[in-house]
Amino acid sequence: MARACFTFPSSFLFGTATAGYQVEGGSLNTDFWQWEHKPGRIAADERSGPACDWWHGQRWREDFDRAAADGHTALRMSVEWSRIEPEPGRWDEDALDHYRQMVVGLRQRGLTPLVTLHHFVNPLWTVSDGRHIWEDGSGTEPFARYARKVVEALGSHVDLWATINEPNVYYYNGWMSGAFPPGDRPSIGRAMQVARNLLLAHAAAYHAIHDVQPHALVGLPIHFRPTLPAHPGFMLDEWVARTQFELFSSLFNDAIRTGRLRRPFGTSLAVPEARGTLDYFGLNYYTADLVRFDPTSFAELFGRRSFPAGAEVDDAGWYASYPPGMFSALTWAHKQHLPIYITENGIGDAEDRMRPRYLIEHLRQIWRGVNFNWDVRGYFHWSLVDNFEWERGWTHRFGLYALDRVSQIRTPRRSAELYAAICRRRALDSDMVADFAPELLERLFPG
């Protein structure tokens, strides 16, 4: 008999999240496909290949069965623009039908769909002949037209949408760090123009979606990464931590609130069109950073990042588990006065050595917000099955289920069982903690 539990409201959604390119396989008609096929771009020169075989092999069906059998009540997926509109103005009705079957498949299994329209990847026609829609600003109208088409096709089954996934990661990786295409022309000025163009496209899509479906809830999931000064009180560390936060975590929401996009060193760009174009805050939280001032680190705006002391680091040294960061992210999100969905949270951990702990501790932090009656409406764990992790290829395994890429066999990790228990009970209880992470028992359930 469980001693105590942290219970979530009956309307709270428990699900997983993924993105089309990362699971479908064979997304040939995209900029990322071309990019990943150049040597040296992806860890160990791996390729997405058939990924989780959700497109040709239709293995989404069995994965949705798994999610439903595990008691999940929602699933976040994305549709691929390149499949739906392979050439400008030509709609592929078969592709739309494929996605229609998927969202109907979710509903039939009792899973609420959250559908993302753009998750890091562009159709080739949007980036050809030396031009790039997000650089030259020509993306707004086509993106809104595409959003309208998707909502007309899927809107009878979906009313929870995300326009552009993590515009802050996308503009940073594509135009600053070079981890994503186009990757070859880093410039802060260009990156800020891209950020503005993404915002304008989001705003236009927001209105297009509402034209078709007035009751839709539309969001813009943000990769929220709290930055803590390495030496609190030391002015330069405080400045770097604040600047990085403003140019990454809060940039897009600040712009939507104020109509101005902040640029480095106190200037800003006007984006009045973006004001008020959000119905919920989509929070993607994985990790937090300690930041110290370093005059040699120009690319990171004079900051040097490390993980908070004692935080447990994942397989790739990419993220560290820092559960208080989830609560500070929620505290910030709550002040936006919008409903909140945690649209991503997870850890790359092939052996499942830290995921059960990670899951429990992060859900416990979310529960604190729920317990304050903050409007937190759902949690989407990243991810159901290991999927293609962009520049990290297959070296970083986020799935509740492990994927054998050759046989396509999925094997549940222990965390799948833990998450199923949480979803079924809509609560985190002391028995689960005793079974899956006994080292946390006394701290979470003292006495």
Ligand code: BGC
């Ligand atoms: C992205 C996902 C990615 C995940 C884990 C997020 O930033 O939205 O596409 O796979 O992080 O790395």
